[in-house]
Amino acid sequence: MLSPATETELAECIADAAGPVRIIGGGTRPIGRPVAGEALSVAGLNGISLYEPGALTIVAGAGTPLAEIEAALAAENQRLPFEPMDHRALLGTDGEPTIGGVVAANVSGPRRIQAGACRDSLIGVRFVDGAGTMLKNGGRVMKNVTGYDLVKLLAGSYGTLGVLSEVAFKVLPDVEAQASVVLSGLGPHQAVEAMAMALSSPFEVSGAAHLPGAGRTVLRLEGFTASVAYRADRLVDTLKMFGAAEVQSDGEAVRAEWRAIRDVTGFADLPGDVWRISVKPSDGPEIAARAGAEVMFDWGGGLIWAQVDEGTDLRARLGAFAGHATLIRASADTRSRLAVFQPEAAGIAAVSHGLRKQFDPRGILNAGLMGGATE
Amino acid sequence: MEMPIPDAAVLSKKDRIVARLSSVLPRSAVIHDEAETKAYECDALTAYKCPPLAVTLPGSTEDVAAILRICHEEGVPVVPRGAGTSLAGGSLPTADSVILGVARLNRVLETNYDDRYIRVQTGRTNLSVTGAVEQEDFFYAPDPSSQLACAIAGNIAMNSGGAHCLKYGVTTNNLLGVTMVTMDGQVMEIGGAHLDAAGYDLLGVICGSEGQLGVVTEATLRILRKPEGARPVLIGYDSNEVAGACVSDIIKAGVLPVAIEFMDRPCIEATEAFAKAGYPMCEALLIVEVEGSPAEIDEQLGVIMQIARRHNPVELREAQSEDEAKRIWLGRKSAFGAMGQINDYMCLDGTIPVSALPQVLRRIGEMSRDYGLEVANVFHAGDGNMHPLILFDANKPGDLELCEAFGADILKLCVEVGGCLTGEHGVGIEKRDLMSTQFKPEDLEIQMKVKDVFDPAWLLNPAKVFPLDASRGRREKPVAA
Numbered sequence: 034m035l036s037p038a039t040e041t042e043l044a045e046c047i048a049d050a051a052g053p054v055r056i057i058g059g060g061t062r063p064i065g066r067p068v069a070g071e072a073l074s075v076a077g078l079n080g081i082s083l084y085e086p087g088a089l090t091i092v093a094g095a096g097t098p099l100a101e102i103e104a105a106l107a108a109e110n111q112r113l114p115f116e117p118m119d120h121r122a123l124l125g126t127d128g129e130p131t132i133g134g135v136v137a138a139n140v141s142g143p144r145r146i147q148a149g150a151c152r153d154s155l156i157g158v159r160f161v162d163g164a165g166t167m168l169k170n171g172g173r174v175m176k177n178v179t180g181y182d183l184v185k186l187l188a189g190s191y192g193t194l195g196v197l198s199e200v201a202f203k204v205l206p207d208v209e210a211q212a213s214v215v216l217s218g219l220g221p222h223q224a225v226e227a228m229a230m231a232l233s234s235p236f237e238v239s240g241a242a243h244l245p246g247a248g249r250t251v252l253r254l255e256g257f258t259a260s261v262a263y264r265a266d267r268l269v270d271t272l273k274m275f276g277a278a279e280v281q282s283d284g285e286a287v288r289a290e291w292r293a294i295r296d297v298t299g300f301a302d303l304p305g306d307v308w309r310i311s312v313k314p315s316d317g318p319e320i321a322a323r324a325g326a327e328v329m330f331d332w333g334g335g336l337i338w339a340q341v342d343e344g345t346d347l348r349a350r351l352g353a354f355a356g357h358a359t360l361i362r363a364s365a366d367t368r369s370r371l372a373v374f375q376p377e378a379a380g381i382a383a384v385s386h387g388l389r390k391q392f393d394p395r396g397i398l399n400a401g402l403m404g405g406a407t408e
Numbered sequence: 409m410e411m412p413i414p415d416a417a418v419l420s421k422k423d424r425i426v427a428r429l430s431s432v433l434p435r436s437a438v439i440h441d442e443a444e445t446k447a448y449e450c451d452a453l454t455a456y457k458c459p460p461l462a463v464t465l466p467g468s469t470e471d472v473a474a475i476l477r478i479c480h481e482e483g484v485p486v487v488p489r490g491a492g493t494s495l496a497g498g499s500l501p502t503a504d505s506v507i508l509g510v511a512r513l514n515r516v517l518e519t520n521y522d523d524r525y526i527r528v529q530t531g532r533t534n535l536s537v538t539g540a541v542e543q544e545d546f547f548y549a550p551d552p553s554s555q556l557a558c559a560i561a562g563n564i565a566m567n568s569g570g571a572h573c574l575k576y577g578v579t580t581n582n583l584l585g586v587t588m589v590t591m592d593g594q595v596m597e598i599g600g601a602h603l604d605a606a607g608y609d610l611l612g613v614i615c616g617s618e619g620q621l622g623v624v625t626e627a628t629l630r631i632l633r634k635p636e637g638a639r640p641v642l643i644g645y646d647s648n649e650v651a652g653a654c655v656s657d658i659i660k661a662g663v664l665p666v667a668i669e670f671m672d673r674p675c676i677e678a679t680e681a682f683a684k685a686g687y688p689m690c691e692a693l694l695i696v697e698v699e700g701s702p703a704e705i706d707e708q709l710g711v712i713m714q715i716a717r718r719h720n721p722v723e724l725r726e727a728q729s730e731d732e733a734k735r736i737w738l739g740r741k742s743a744f745g746a747m748g749q750i751n752d753y754m755c756l757d758g759t760i761p762v763s764a765l766p767q768v769l770r771r772i773g774e775m776s777r778d779y780g781l782e783v784a785n786v787f788h789a790g791d792g793n794m795h796p797l798i799l800f801d802a803n804k805p806g807d808l809e810l811c812e813a814f815g816a817d818i819l820k821l822c823v824e825v826g827g828c829l830t831g832e833h834g835v836g837i838e839k840r841d842l843m844s845t846q847f848k849p850e851d852l853e854i855q856m857k858v859k860d861v862f863d864p865a866w867l868l869n870p871a872k873v874f875p876l877d878a879s880r881g882r883r884e885k886p887v888a889a
Contacts, residue, residue, distance in 0.1 A: 152609055
């Protein structure tokens with residue numbers, strides 16, 4: 034395994050590579066079509082190089098454990114806004130998730146609807162392209178429109194455009210209190226309506242999930258203690274047409290439930306494949322019905338987690354729809370056979386292919402992981 | 409400012425180009441008379457002017473595709489134009505270019521409150537997007553100062569911000585999808601009402617690409633419910649350092665104001681003389697605004713004022729009424745107008761790490777003495793986005809050049825302390841030749857390779873963003889499509 038300790042060594046590894054390389058962060062998210070090649074770990078590129086709480090900015094090596102970043106932020110009462118999911122329980126992996134892996138997969142959680150995705154908090158990257166060139170884009174300031182925003186392009190590119198060496202984020206203050214307003218016994222349509230009403234209120238809902246199995250529709254509020262209590266009361270009142278809502282204000286219990294929603298732990302012990310579908314929230318119930326699967330809704334109905342029998346081509350069931358479905362958990366065989374990422378329209382596929390050719394002319398970086406033509 | 413020499417071959421076939429454009433567009437949508445094209449010779453960076461070969465004003469995405477197809481076939485550069493409010497020269501034409509103005513594309517196509525988005529044609533102005541949803545108490549968050557006039561197309565091209573980005577983000581954080589036409593006339597749908605990309609985040613790279621990758625004709629934008637209320641507090645300090653420390657402490661305390669605006673003494677003096685908002689005469693003034701219910705506002709302002717007092721303010725004023733809130737904002741909102749009263753001015757847009765604030769303001773003061781030009785600072789302190797306003801006299805020979813040299817030195821300083829050349833206005837032509845201070849050649853090369861994918865012939869807004877020397881080979885010897 035290649036294990037560079039510096040960005041320069043990383044660039045040399047790639048420039049010298051005779052064939053494909055398989056990039057590894059913490060190895061906790063085996064998502065995508067299985068790829069061949071020599072393993073390249075970025076774990077050696079680690080450590081927080083800059084953290085200015087007063088400027089809401091943190092910069093770290095791509096191999097830095099996520100836990101180290103979260104601990105440093107927590108010590109200053111701050112946090113990553115986008116609440117990255119921990120895939121270990123769902124995917125049955127172990128190891129330490131890295132911040133570079135979070136960026137490469139644009140991993141976000143329930144707060145995505147309010148605070149944006151990983152790509153929205155990411156303000157700078159350093160990376161090495163497929164030719165072994167060290168590059169940077171963005172920086173360490175949160176408003177920056179100088180040149181093209183390749184920061185966003187790198188986020189969610191799963192290492193296929195370049196190997197991240199350093200990432201910079203805008204962070205936010207952590208909150209004093211959290212509470213959930215919980216509705217019970219709603220069907221998917223009613224639940225999505227209730228969540229839409231909550232998200233269209235001025236009460237700053239930071240999470241909106243519907244768990245059909247538990248019969249719970251859960252809305253999260255965060256902020257100063259008195260403000261959370263006030264908004265919880267107002268939200269209960271706003272939603273009274275959907276039945277009597279219960280307010281869960283035990284902070285630890287609230288955090289635990291949202292961690293479980295974030296990590297989709299409800300599907301961890303079930304067999305079969307797991308898909309992740311992004312649609313506009315009001316389409317959620319219809320798409321979930323077409324999936325004919327065990328489902329869980331996040332993002333007010335706009336994110337559907339679906340659990341199906343092993344090897345099922347879920348997209349065949351869904352037919353044409355506005356949005357995208359990604360196969361998150363399946364055997365290597367299934368991930369080779371079915372497109373893991375939503376197939377793109379011809380024009381977009383051509384652009385994606387063109388970008389891959391520019392960033393990785395030899396086609397050696399996680400080649401084929403995201404599908405599409407690799408030639 | 410150097411611009412490429414117009415392509416003589418294109419100039420010589422003007423009649424044929426105009427005839428072809430006229431064959432696919434209504435009569436009123438093609439402007440080629442020299443008296444009329446003059447109206448499009450510049451944008452809000454008025455120091456530079458050049459009438460285009462022709463102007464087209466398409467009424468649909470299909471029109472845009474037809475125009476681009478013709479220009480592509482004829483090898484004519486195309487300069488997209490929103491409302492022409494760019495401060496960076498983003499829509500400055502060249503003599504051999506066709507302006508593609510989206511002003512007639514101004515319809516609302518769909519509003520959806522349940523899913524919290526609006527779909528508009530991109531010639532629509534920023535403020536009228538909020539105007540279309542405010543009867544339901546919703547708003548579109550990015551609010552550039554020019555929001556009354558600027559178009560969504562330009563907001564997307566420049567990834568525009570505004571005073572409230574600390575809480576709500578900039579355009580890219582509020583853009584869900586686009587319909588875009590590439591230079592060869594192909595119509596692409598990217599993103600939509602759902603969140604995040606299926607594959608590469610093309611939306612993320614299109615936003616802020618200054619009209620160089622395609623012409624965005626329709627956009628799906630995230631809309632938000634208005635907060636219950638908002639209230640500002642005004643804090644005055646006798647030093648920039650202390651004001652900077654106060655900003656940092658507010659942020660560290662876990663309060664997230666929607667806006668933290670900063671004005672220095674020259675700016676306070678000018679705006680006070682102009683708008684008479686009743687500001688105290690001091691070295692540094694902060695306006696901090698928070699949102700929520702009255703009780704929530706009381707609580708947050710309580711925390712903020714406690715922090716402010718610890719730094720011994722010379723003035724601490726909480727708005728007690730709607731009227732007082734307006735007065736607090738009055739001076740800030742009149743700042744640019746006030747400067748315009750005194751003289752011509754150039755507005756910069758560099759961003760710095762908040763911690764570098766006192767050092768940067770001190771250096772700007774020193775440079776101001778060295779150059780003999782007055783400068784006033786007003787900026788979004790929470791995110792470090794500075795707007796130094798350099799005063800000069802456009803009628804005095806050499807003053808514009810002196811002002812530009814001063815501006816360039818300030819921007820280099822921003823980069824030196826870890827910041828960037830532009831936080832929300834874009835590069836355009838204004839900062840094009842400074843790009844090399846922020847980027848190494850290979851960092852610019854990889855960006856140009858992205859343009860190669862979308863526009864291999866380099867016909868869309870080609871003389872912008874990248875230093876002319878860096879892009880010359882691509883502009884003059886087009887890569888084969």
